[in-house]
Amino acid sequence: MNFASDNIVGASAPVLQALVQANSGALPAYGNDEITKRVKARFADIFEHEVAVHLVTTGTAANALALASAVPPWGLCVCHQEGHVIDDECGAPEFFMHGAKLVGLPGVGGKLAADDVASYLKSLPKAVKQMPPKALSISQVTECGLVYSLDEIKALGAVCREHGLSFHMDGARFVNALVSLDCTPAEMTWKQGVDILSFGATKNGCLMAEAIVVFNPALAEALDYRAKRAGQVVSKGRIISAQFEGYFADDHWYANARHANRMAKLLSEGLSGIPGVRLGWPTQANEVFPIVPKAIDQALKATGAHYHAWTDVSLPADERVGPDEALIRLVTSFATTEAEVRQVVDIARSALSRQAAE
Known part of the structure; x- marks a missing residue:
């Protein structure tokens, strides 16, 4: 009996089958293969939105690179005090943000309330000695197993727009939240103001497959270079994308x-x-x-x-x-x-x- 986490089991059969099928023959490297192109197009279909997609191997890489695209070295990212990005990434977001910092706020069940975030942002002095807030990051599902409702995400998105923050969602258990809310991916993300998403698949049937999904084009420009510098542009890129192809086929992920x-x-x-x-x-x-x-x-x-x-x-x-x-x-x-x-x-x-x- 092992209930330690959902990343302790291997890959599901359709994911493995897609991986084996993609393994045969020669294909262009570094994500220039047809499988990767199909998967990136599939992400756009799933989210009903033009998106930039960067396939990476770990959730830590997805979170760190996503936040680095949104927060400059002198900036601040607000999150829950027990959020994965601040509590479980060994400082990776700060490392890739080159000196920017995370600040954690309290909230029942790992959730941030829009009013609490707004109050905190308004309390910050507007002076050069204070790092300016540049992003908000939430976990969906939270570290306490709760799911933000669409209204809660929408309210947080409104706070971000009012204060000029980018809105990041850590979706390590993204589809578990979708199933819980019985909504579409679009309804849980960009339609509520989310700018950038760490899309998790490893916990739900893949071997090692995560994605950074960017809805706000302004955040996408430098991600190719950030991913390369982080060692996340994989030469055999089809090995990641094939997992997603098996994952998405016939709504297997759901x-x-x-x-x-x-x-x-x-x-x-x-x-x-x-x-x-x-x-x-x-x-x-x-x-x-x-x-x-x-x-x-x-x-x-x-x-x-x-x-x-x-x-x-x-x-x-x-x-x-x-x-x-x-x-x-x-x-x-x-x-x-x-x-x-x-x-x-x-x-x-x-x-x-x-x-x-x-």
Whole structure:
């Protein structure tokens, strides 16, 4: 039972099949092949918008290069204090922004509220000693498993326009959010004011395939050079693009995400139905954050289950993790089975039954 993340499993069959097919024969290098051209055109169709697309190998590269295109070395990027870009990238965004900095704001469930962002921006002194804000970055899905609604994204987009900020979305679990909201990619991005997107696929069935999707042409000009300097212009570019071709074919990416989200819902419902277990945040995509008695945490670990303890920083103000409790994160993927979900729930229920009998 491994619920540590959705990047621990390999690639799905259609992605591997597309990769094997693309491997045969000789094709032009550095993204000049027909597969890459088709995939880039497919991105434009998916988003109903002319886009610049840069295919990269990691989410860190996508985020760092996207933000570097939006923030000059003297600038500031606003994000959530637990956002992936500030908390999990080992300083890569700052490195590629050449001295620009990230500032993290609080928010329940990893979400930023438009009013809070606006208040912060208005509080900054307008002087050369203050780094000027140049971008806003949000995670969709957030680090606490929540999904920004279309209205919430729209409100943040309005704040960005009012204050002259570029709007970046870290979409490591992009399609999981789409499935949750039942909306189109366009509705979740540029129609709400998003300028640039880190489009994730590795967590949902690819081996290593991410994309920077640029809706605002002003941010696209230097990305070719930034990607090359970062070692992200891959000579055998078809190896990345072929993954996307298999990923998008027959809406395979949606099918994977629907399965992952459904497994998370089953897991969430099963665990929250156990007395003494409650959810730190609602389950809205493919991550479950239960607050469990330590007896359950210990029992799961004893059976070899893999998952992560989680921080309580972004819990609601009226929620606390007690001294005999643990807040944990369980992530489902396209490969998670119902049997694995039932096993976790059964172990948790049995642990409390044994504790009650002692």
